[in-house]
Amino acid sequence: MNKQQAQQHVNELRELINQYGHEYYVLDNPSVPDSEYDRKMQELLKLEEEFPELITADSPSQRIGGEPLDAFQKVQHNVAMMSLGNAFNENDLRNFARRANEGTDERISFVCELKIDGLAVSLTYENGKFVRGATRGDGTTGEDITSNLRTVRSIPLSIREENTIEVRGEAFMPHKSFLKLNEQREENGDDPFANPRNAAAGSLRQLDPKIAASRNLDIFLYGVGEWQTGTLESHSERLDYLQELGFKTNPEWRRCDTIDDVIDYVKYWEGKRPDLNYEIDGIVVKVDNLDQQEELGFTAKNPRWAIAYKFPAEEVITTLREIELSVGRTGVVTPTAVLEPVRVAGTTVQRASLHNEDLIRERDIRLGDTVVIKKAGDIIPEVLRAVEEKRTGDEKEFFMPEECPACGSELVRLEEEVALRCINPNCPAQLKEGLIHFVSRDAMNIDGLGEKVISQLFREELIHTIADLYRLERDDLLQLERMGEKSTSNLLQAIDASRENSLERLLFGLGIRFVGSKAARTLASHFETMESLQQAAFEDITAINEMGEKMADSIVRYFAEDEVKQLLYELDELGLNMEYKGPKAQDVEEDTAFSGKTVVLTGKMEHFTRSEAKALVEQLGGSVTGSVSKNTDILIAGEDAGSKMDKAEQLGVAVWSEQQLREVLDG
Template sequence: MDKQQAQKEINELRELLNQYGYEYYVLDKPTVPDAEYDRKLQELTKLEAEFPELITEDSPTQRVGGEPLEGFQKVEHIVPMMSLGNAFDEQDLRDFVRRASQGTNDKISFVCELKIDGLAVSLTYENGRLVRGATRGDGTIGEDITSNLKTIRSIPLTIKETGRIEVRGEAFMPHKSFLALNEAKKEREEEPFANPRNAAAGSLRQLDPKIAARRHLDIYLYGVGEWQAEALETHSERLNKLKELGFKTNPEWKKCKTVEEVMEFVEYWTKERPNLSYEIDGIVIKVDNLKQQEELGFTAKSPRWAIAYKFPAEEAITKLTAIELNVGRTGVVTPTAILEPVKVAGTTVQRATLHNEDLIREQDIRIGDTLVIKKAGDIIPKVVRVMEEKRTGEEEEFHMPENCPECGNELVRLEEEVALRCINPNCPAQLKEGLIHFVSRDAMNIDGLGEKVITQLFREKLIHTIADLYRLKKDELLELERMGEKSVNNLLQAIEDSKENSLEKLLFGLGIRYVGSKAARTLAMEFETMENLQQASFEDLIAIDEIGDKMADAIVKHFAEEKVTNLLEELQQLGINMAYKGPKQTTVEEDAVFAGKTIVLTGKMENYTRNEAKELIEARGGSVTGSVSKKTDLLIAGEDAGSKLEKAEKLGVAIWNEQQLKSAIEG
């Protein structure tokens, strides 16, 4: 296929995929099965791999950026993103309507919209292409988070509009995504996000866009900042125009002519908000006519033509019937309040987090107490306060046990920790949670072995340790509920395949304290085999830049345990790989040319793929980033290098061709 034919097919595939994406993510009315979308995306990916010079930033294949950023650049909003004044009751709303009516001669009408509880962002398009996405910041200066916003599938990368247009909206995390994210955090024994808003904001401030992509955010667009060719008269026309251009707008808005109609809208959504699939924390009321908005103008902080009615925090009263204790993978014992069922924000609540013993003491929470709990914007219920006036004298003070509720071993409080911990390595709760961690995606990544299956196998006493996973037999699995021949075969094959994983996957799966997936990879690259790592001293470990005292101490202690030594011997006999399979790391002295250098790759190369070149550079001490800046030490330019080459030349960055790279790699 020649380049011209490839360009034609690429354009057709992009147009088709953009249409499929719009139908699925914006209209919520997919016209093709997911498999068809995936097939077309694969076709496009293959074509672009063959003709990398035809890849553009607005291609559907480029939604998730390749390299983590070093930091976010500050950007200035041409039109400030001002915050809104607040209304808390009907009188506040009536006062707003009165002031707006007095500020203009003509009759006023309003648009009422749902106030999404997320993160305000702006999107800038130039001649139809998304060129920048930014946070609100302080209203004047925000941060460039384009790479993260591009991962939101409902944001179009191209629109049919010439000139420059800046649109504004609220990025948010739907309930479904929030619950899945916190469930994953719970499995890793990480602190869960308190509410979807914090989760959305945290996701959009990740330097690695792959993390934002995995969290499945969404967005509603509700306004504009700068629009060179706009000729509309009302805000409601703007909303319709945004929808026509392919932006996702919230359908739940209404034009209101009187304050009574505004109050009806507010009252309706105060009751109905629990039925939404996302969080709202109020209603935004805006003057509809744009000329009247101009007449009313702004105060120093906010527009006079809009206001945000804030919902009161939703609370409920219930009784604490018991406190349940749960033991996690690392032995931390966490108390959970068991409540008389009560309806809060549309769902029935029976449990609330108590975090730790100190919090229980602080709030003087006793079994039998009447509690005020709230959800408000939070998905996870929490205790607001104890209603001491309701006490009868029969309430019981709660004391954390001295022994583990699962195994009876003595609980300890480690230095600088508020949590009590079971340190018995044979505690059944820890063993089960450890198995769940071992098979998780960032560890051994064994398909078909989720929490439910691990719990089932553990309950049936088919597994007790990690090694037992590799001894499972087909006939014993077929006897279990919901285990058919096909699923058992797939499961056993996935377990067998995991034996070939590189060392870092096994290291992370072992659950060594303080050792995350990144540290596991660093250790695997440095020591190359499990045997070398087992023999490493504290001094050997802290000599590595990314390994601190606490982690080094934990690693030494972990490998000093007899049960760990025995387990690793078992795993080796069972055929589990104990060596690092990634790119080899050479010493700085050997390849000093890349040591400490920040390098950018651009253009097509003959001898290496982009990933191969990146791995070879990083293995020799360099750091590969995705964009050229003043911090860039070297640009390596292949054929058809574009804007990155131009920027490097302007900044005076050193530029190499592929042959120079090849010579350096080959020494």
Template sequence: MDLQTAEIRVKELHNLLNQYNYEYHVLDKPSVPDAEYDRVLHELIELEQQFPELKSPDSPSERVGGEVLDMFSKVQHQTPMLSLGNAFNEEDLKDFDRRIRQAVGDNFSFVCELKIDGLAVSLKYEDGLFVQGATRGDGQTGEDITANLKTIRSIPLRLNENVSIEVRGEAFMPRKSFNALNKLREEKEEELFANPRNAAAGSLRQLDPRIAASRNLDIFLYNIADVGETGVVSHSEGLDLLEKLGFKANRERRRCANIEEVIEFINYWTEKRPELPYDIDGIVIKVDSLDQQQELGTTAKSPRWAVAYKFPAEEVVTKLKDIELSVGRTGVITPTAILEPVKVAGTTVQRASLHNEDLIREKDIKIGDQVVVKKAGDIIPEVVNVLAEQRTGEEVEFKMPTHCPECESELVRFEGEVALRCINPKCPAQIREGLIHFVSRNAMNIDGLGERVVSQLFAEQLIKNVADIYKLTFEQLINLERMGEKSVTNLLKAIETSKENSLEKLLFGLGIRHVGAKAAKTLAQQFETMDRLASASQEELTAINEIGEKMADSIVTYFEMEEVTELIKELKEAGVNMDYKGPKLVTAEQSDSIFAGKTIVLTGKLEVLSRNEAKEKIEALGGNVAGSVSKKTDLVIAGEDAGSKLTKAQDLGIEVWNEERLLEELKN
């Protein structure tokens, strides 16, 4: 066969295989047996091997899994992947409904969708071609898992239209695939996966895409990250567009006129969920109108226009065999219930946090009790109550210790706190937990440096503080248990990459008391460098809206310590970034900018600036760049081929600029 004939045949095979994939994995109506699909795929692979120049990124052969990766690279989400607030009962749902009415009036509707228990992912297409897939991560930064996502046959490698679009969805493992996988692992005497969600997440985070390909995962798409020029004005229209483009959206959805219809939908699926071929853990409720979504806005963590109703937690009875104590990074002593292993919501539970001594007293928990256990939000094991009537008299009352179980220092309870604390700064447990916190996802996010490896390095005295992480060598790591050459190389790369993190990641990782992730971001934006923050006075700190006296005291005290000064010096010498890299806060000088305090929408194609560049420049001058036009929009910047957003702005009488005017104002 010559090249020209092969090219024609390859295109025919692409079309056939894409049709078969869509029929089988999206429509659930296969038109040919599996053997015929395999025969056609095998023919395509042989032709691509014979004529390598004919293999394209959207080839169906990509779904069998490609080369093994060294590590996952980081992906910055242009539109954040926010998490949803939760509702657990009718009262919560009616509160949600009431908040919507107070904000937008009575004229609105909801869309209800099944909440798939899987892994949230983002898919990016350019001119119709699938170019990148990423995990949610911390909502701002995820991991590039494109090669693994290509193995999911319900994800189109090329769309029905040549559009550039970013969409969000939930990858999951159907129960049939999960049962088959665990049966295979049992035969190989490998550890079984606890539930389909863990199995799906584990599959998509494999460095070998062939493993993901063998796991038979699936996906439902549920959102367009930025509707842009699609003309879509509601969430339900967005779901219809996803299906038109070739995506698989869940058909078990309903547009509801009021909260009563929402509750009816929830009650139906509370009863029917066991009949589904995949796991769901609740129902997602969203305001349908995109304009109303824009008007409602978001908090730092979640949209105000959506909520996730969580199904009631399954409760089981088991024996509380013992109570163990652990020491956290802030010295708090936490009691943990050791349970007779029991299955709860799909996983085997053997431990549950008891939080503090007061809770143990309040619930009258004794060692040896029969207790009721559930998973809060289907995730965290919790002791609900004690079955006191089943006591035999052999149960033992638990007493909190007076000294730290790790370093034997005397424990203290500060005024106004329920927790007992170890206040010895050299307590090994606190140091170890601090190291684990430092490398965690929301802090420095060092892949491969999980709890087990950190504990091992600490036990071997290879790391005593966080600066020691940046002094680790190949020779030190290669001798550790279960650390091969490839693992060590990847870990050292991840440590090196973490040096480039923006200042807020480092601040959160240092574990300054009372400083969470949000406060760390605020401090980094305000002071911009570690040195400026370290020399800040209490007055300067409390002048910031989000910083109270208690947090300011803690920050000043922290940076006054000699060991902290030395630690920062060591981190600097190791090359760890000490500067803030995100959008700058609007200063007093910038407050006179024409953009300050205004809501601005960008539409159409800009010639000089990219959309992101324009957004960054406007936000740096105090403007808020929104995704859609509403009554609250102050200004629209319209480039070439501006569509429905421009029309709507004109209808509402909103001021419109072209790019030339924008550039002129940016100079001023």
């Protein structure tokens, strides 16, 4: 086959593959079996391998993911991607409609769309070709994630529109893909994603497009940014036109003549949302007529012609089968409800937190009860209350045991605590949980040592203490499930690299009671070596700013234990660093931009993890808190800053970008 014949055949194959893909991924109505699609794709890949000069950016072969990127480039949105104001009840919706009607002379109709819980993106097409995809970012500047968006098969790589057009949509992960991904992560010993939104956002921000390609993401297009086609008069016509161009739009949108119709639509989907194969967290309501949209205009942050109705947290009823007990790394025994499986906020729930014995008593929750549960923040299931009128008399009151469920030692309730605690230092459950904490990201950060691998190591009796981690050999790891040569080599390298960590990571990883990551850093920078800290007296520790008596007492008691002395001796012999490598307390300037300031961090940052940014602010004399209040001095906002940004602006709090933080750190 010569080049001309190859070009003709490539064009035919691309047209067929694009047609099959559109039918399957957009219309959900395939005309050929998967095997035929795969056969045509293999034929195309073979031809493009033989004639690489025929490969184009819009070829279906480019969806499999290219080479990893070093970093994402910034993209300026020519038309800002603004966030929407929120409505939380029927009255908010009626007020929105009243304001809209007062702002224009003509009668208003609305378009209602499902509010997909994913990642907002923009897609730019030039001469009909997909040339750029970007995240929303802060609304004016996003990140170029074109390589990852090419892997989303419901995004057309070419369309029947020669003008430049920028469309907006929500990329998301369907429930089926989400469950499969979390199963794979758990099998690999990785932490599962908390919800499909996090999974979608994390997938599209991978530097390796092949990872995004493996995640089976989807998208619904809902609007436009730059638009040169001109003649359309309404948002509903735009949605129809987007579909004609080959884009996937959500089929559940509805045009409503009155706000009463809007409210009926909202009520319908409040009940039907569990039936969907994707997450929604509300309804978007827009004025339909485009001239009226322009007439209504914008506030500083939001369009006046659109609003997002947010669903309340979903509550469901199920049966409490039993209460299981788990022992944490500090010895606290925590009760967990085992439930009749029930679907809530988009996922099936079988377990929910009960926190402690006092909560069980306060809410009078009994074994066999019909209970009401919800997901706190639509993520963490918890039992709210028992439905007393459904009791049959067979329910049984629950009593916490007197002995530890893991080791049989007596449980105690320490002064001013609600929790029961096992104080046996050799309790196997505490040792295992302590090791999981020791290897965690904010502690020793040993990649590849997830909870499942730690559990296997315990089951096989390969480890009993922290020191045993540093005695593991290749043959020990190869006998574990799903541990091949490569993963074993990577894990051993990660364990070996952790020996060089600065002292504060080791201190935090040891799990000393009351010593969090901030206190560990303060102690490490003050005493500089493990030996100095071990020898420190109660008065030496309380003399340090922010070190209270309770923490000092806990630290002194910890280092006085013979088992601790032996452990630290072994870790030193095994080559773990016992010195602080960060900036010394005396080296930090007395007067910095953060001295005495209360700082809040929000959103995703490009150059720092949240914990890294927190550590840097604290090293410069700032105090980092989790929520914005009138006492907050500075909000440092990354991408997708959200409600904390809104509150900071309302309170007049100074808002810094990540770039401003970097400029301060660079001095």
